[in-house]
Amino acid sequence: MEPASIMRRIAVDAMGTDAAPGPEVEGAILAVRERLAEVVLVGPQDVLGRELGRREARGLDIEVVHASEAVTMSEAAAKAFRRKRDSSLRVAARLVREGKADGFISAGNTGAVMATAKITLGALEGVERPALAAVFPTSKGTASVLLDVGANADCSPANLEQFAVMGEIYYRAIFGVKRPRVGLLSIGQEAHKGNDLARQTHLRLKKLPLNFIGNVEGRDLYNGRVDVTVADGFTGNVVLKASEGVAEVLSGILRDALSSTLSAKVGYVLARKALRDFKKRADYSEYGGAPLLGVRGVCIICHGRSNANAIKNAIRVAAEFAAGCVNEKIQRELAGASWGRT
């Protein structure tokens, strides 16, 4: 990974989170204070000015670009794009297209962010389908990247092959691992196990100059056996949401178990601390959102429930994405040029 010697400029859709614009404004301030990037906050000028003023952000390098509308969570993606020409989301994407920002982040409606990024920025040369990559922690403390998690419900083996290449380049740039382990999500480790798509994809991945470790199973996403896992967007999205569901249910059971058995004050305090540690280690916000790989620009999509820390980390990741020349490498690889991999 190159050092981010030049400060990158990241546009932040300030109206994306459920609690907008608080987390966005606070996350932007944190990012600028830690010199992770320059930030452009996009949203209603008066509201953002007030929020910045309240947080004593004077003197920080935060620009505000006005956008009069916001896309809501319930809006259909395509409709939101067409109807709201002056949405904070669309203005943020436009800043990237016009070269006024090196990348943008949004915690808004994932479908709308993807559609806006794809239409406004377009795909990189050689990329058939951009893919959304989820990043989460494993029990070994490593990061696990799964793609696609929802940009493409139906995929061809050639699509999955491109996802492998893009995911691997991203992992190298952001996590500084030289030869990340790439796996294909399937239902058994043997090459012949899986559906038609997986079997055909396996044959293609074997031929790539990647550290392809073969098929991996659902549990491998979390146990540190693999770094980059490739799946069609339907399977990837279902797996991601099921995983969140299990985590929510288990947290609830745990909370009940602790609160019903620990009546003594000491027990309650100890349990609170354990729960906090538990939440902290399982906290996805450290990873700063999901990159949309393959578009002409940098786009990081955050969870609607992102807090300021998650926004800050997404800004950091967007800056590292730009500094790591991820897109240049993807394009070089997939446009089939002969000067090979770096």
Place this chain on the structure above:
Amino acid sequence: MEPASIMRRIAVDAMGTDAAPGPEVEGAILAVRERLAEVVLVGPQDVLGRELGRREARGLDIEVVHASEAVTMSEAAAKAFRRKRDSSLRVAARLVREGKADGFISAGNTGAVMATAKITLGALEGVERPALAAVFPTSKGTASVLLDVGANADCSPANLEQFAVMGEIYYRAIFGVKRPRVGLLSIGQEAHKGNDLARQTHLRLKKLPLNFIGNVEGRDLYNGRVDVTVADGFTGNVVLKASEGVAEVLSGILRDALSSTLSAKVGYVLARKALRDFKKRADYSEYGGAPLLGVRGVCIICHGRSNANAIKNAIRVAAEFAAGCVNEKIQRELAGASWGRT
């Protein structure tokens, strides 16, 4: 559900679990003591005789049928079937085909059990593809059934339609719910969301006389919003294994958090109790294994790590499956007869 007034006779492959035959023998004794079923234990006569003798099972209605071989976890399914004609698995399935048992259970290699059941028993009339159904608890305390979880990696909309019918009949029979909520696993609740398979299946399910609640997402499997969820076997299997992976990782994190922060003896004891409660509520063994739906007979597949309680519950479920005339109802429904649903 009919009362199990006639005692059903269930064959138990005694060589399936990782700790075989201990859990099988003990589970059989529990089941017979609780008058859940008559049991036929299948495996090496001398070993099983010794195990039964040690547990003072004299006088209990447990028959032993000899089988000289056992299928191992690492054997390929088809090969295991062909080569080991006298395996405990194959002998147990044969007892069902010959009418000497009403059903069989096995905690062996899932692929081998499915292959053996499909070849030995055959499919029910009208059933294109048997499907494996996983059963697990939700945060609301209800049971959630997901099928297929691995019998068919590639599925057609017509296959998924049959899975919905079979799963619904099973749920009614085993859980006594009159109109179970049936959902289609997809990546958004709207009918148009999903891959081609999901969209086409949605249109078919809407026309069935089922309580179809539409598309459901991964997290709904665990939050009690749906009773029977339909998916292709690739997606179903990946989701199931990812869920197990998340649960394992979170349990580990929790164990670490509690052991590192609770140094006082009181804390340790309280934490132990909380962890036990937590494990108990998340314990899948209460649900007694996964039924293979659509074969001519009753076949319940248990986890290789099943304990005696899980084996006992699988025997109970197999007996209820037979008593509930699940197969007769499936056949009536799918063979397209006109006397309709009961």
